[in-house]
Amino acid sequence: MKLPRALDFLQNPERFMTVSRWLAPTLGVLAAALILPALWLTLTAPGDYQQGSTVVLLPIHVAAAWMSMFVYACLGGACFLALVFRQVLADAAAKAAAPLGAVFTALTLIIGSLWGRPMWGTWWVWDARITSVLILFLLYLSYLALRAAIEDETKASRMASILAMVGLVNLPIIHFSVVWWNSLHQGSSTFGADDGDSLPTVYLVPLLLMVLGFMAAFGSLWLVRIRGEVWRRRARAAALRAAGA
Template sequence: MFGLANPDRFMRFTRPLTPVLWAVAGLLLVVGTWLSFTAPEDYQQGDTVRIMFVHVPAASLGLMAYGALGVASFFSLVFRHVLADAAARAAALPGAVFTALALVTGSLWGQPMWGTWWVWDARLTSVLVLFLFYVGYMALRSAIDDEARGARAAAVLGLVGLINLPIVKFSVDWWNTLHQPASLLRMGGTSLDSSYLAPLLVMMAAYGALFGAVWLTAIRAEVRRRRVMTLRARRAMEA
């Protein structure tokens, strides 16, 4: 893993891996979508239960992406590692998209189940805060003209945002919330029927592969961008 911290090694290693992840993500999305639409209706929720196959993976990847952003921010801030900073920057946009998708699908699912589009529930509010951390991270980087200073300031914000991750995860256990508790990963095993468990797991794997593909593609693009900027600066100095 630490050998891949070298940008040249990273670029060589991820060159064949990135298209494989894109292909796996596409295949899993097709299979997962087919399983989601062929799953039976829920006896209480009817067809609205199918929102789960989008909402749950999106919410999970929103958390995982921010975890990746936070860890990369730590290595960037402490060790001033360029590739770690590129990894943190690359995780922000897809993580924000996954979190926004979780918020939207959660509202669509909550309206028929709860009778309202939004409540200031602990889980919903903490996920909204997670989305705002993503937006704040990206806005802070773009607001500071000095790229190095902007990267350090954003890394600090990224580390602060890690505090919110356990709040999102355990909010339904710590407070009396309207949001249902975990049904997939919980003590005693899952409470989901096998007809719902299979498509959910496939969709979670698809979202994971999709994030990996987007993340690696974005990191590679960021490495190339920095190399071009360095080359231009070198030529300007020589001129």
């Protein structure tokens, strides 16, 4: 696959290492610069007339929920590139993305549960959205489990890539299959909501800042983890060379 020169670092490990060396910390600083004001705005926002102070949890919850799906899309895309075009960096990227996605998904579930206790009066319900996020979490876990269970690294990565792409096809189906149930979880109040349901600006601004901050944080951590993976492979290759010499 031929990429334009500016994007060449996505498939050339050498160029990737030079670009990610400054891109990863830059994104990290950007993440802090977005998340800290978002937290400050959330904490100082007036309490909702129904939800009181628990509304503070929502920007984190919603941002993490979006990230959990976004990261799975990244994982699926990376697996596709690794499987079809045999891109070494894409494989490292898939390996690096999966635990991060699992963490975002777990964060969504935990924060949502903490919010649900005072607001709904229950930690957990078997509702459509909650269940589909839980299954997304299980998909991440099965990817990680499969990857860990096969000793041969190349084979493990291809098997796991196939699984991730199967999961990608299944994700919308799983989502709509659980929507079939009646649900307690409220619908979306950000895009396409009725006027009465839409989010007021005091909450919308911190939410958007939080989402952008999470994006930047994910980008930074992802790059750092891919760098670690590249280093690990180089170290292994060097050890093999040394053993052979």
